[in-house]
Amino acid sequence: YPLDRAAKEEDASMDLAQQYLENYYNLAKDVKQFARRRDSGPVVKKIQEMQKFLGLEVTGKLDSNTLEVMAKPRCGVPDVGQ
């Protein structure tokens, strides 16, 4: 069955988050199979790390604030794990 819209949107934000955390927070690329679930350990940890670094409320969830910041233009140098 075609993915319903919510699922598609969710997927898009997961892709954005995955890319962001890999690029700037050293999320290991091989965590992909877990990363599809937002509550997987490494991903939650990285979301918290990113929220802490950028001064967001540390929820460990891809809440709207967090997704909004992830969509903002920024520098390509990683924030951690150079």
Next chain:
Amino acid sequence: FATFPGEPKWWKTHLTYRIVNYTLDLPRKVVDSAIEKALRVWEAVTPLTFSRLDEGEADIMILFAVGGHGDFFPFDGPGNTLAHAYPPGRGFKGDAHFDDDEQWTEDKSGINIFLVAAHELGHSLGLSHSRDAEALMFPVYNPSTDLAHFRLSQDDVAGIQSLYGPPTVSPEEPTLPTERPPAGPETPAMCDPELSFDAISTLRGEKLFFKDRHFWRISYQIPEPEFHLISSFWPSLPSGVDAAYEVTSKDTVFIFKGNQFWAIRGNEAQAGYPKDIHTLGFPSTVRKIDAAISDAEKKKTYFFVEDKYWRFDEQKQSMEPGFPRQTADDFPGVDPKVDAVLEAFGFLYFFSGPSQLEFDPNAKQVTRALKSNSWFNC
């Protein structure tokens, strides 16, 4: 603020930059003046000065590119990553790359070229990202920055001055009494003719010269020695180490102090260390190691303890029978008191105080006597 691991910074205060190519979004002179203005931001709070090159290799090469552009970090089209830059050093280090899929503008209708350039040049000078949302070095682009009255935040100034200090006062201005930098063992001078080393090792093609809390690193790419705190790379390592050697087949450097030894692989200290040196097979009478060198071909490691030496079989992982032997018997002419040993160009270099002896292991004789710091091209 934050600096990069190992705190890389320029070893000189006058730097060159070159604008290799231009975005078509703006007139060249607008890009030129934006880059100059961005450099002046950092010049104003440090002893650094900049001059522009129009050809050849500059310290800071500035370019515009889209997608993949020859480094391992391709750009990603409009939005998201705007630019990136590399910490100080030779070659591509210090360079700044701008994503030309962005709309670069002189005002804030697009991505402001001055603001991003000032941020990226902060990286080129050695600053990493700041957590202070007001700081220029905060990673997220802030379109509401007041460009007309742009100022570095206190966080940015503290960060860059932690690397280079404040601007040097020009001679006509009143000079405040400045604190003389601490002399003494804190910062050994690399060209001091009396300089001696605690330990020396290779590491992935580089050479590391340990002294007190610091080490110098030299390599073919970086002939000028870089000087670092041991703790800035390996916080768990002690200062004032006794011996160090690399087992290239394991991509590991072993560091000795007292009756303990550590293992490091690149930047990473290996878990499970320190271990006791007696696990290698030394008798309890051996309290510490003076120097060590590992022969990759023979897969043997030589440990020098006072006027004797031991040989360890890296394959069997055990000390060889028939040792210790007198150093003078097998390395005639070498001072029995060995601080460090280095292997290079087929020779062994035995360091003792401010001198080193070059030893030809085939001819079994000393071939040259040198200053210990001859490797620093003083």
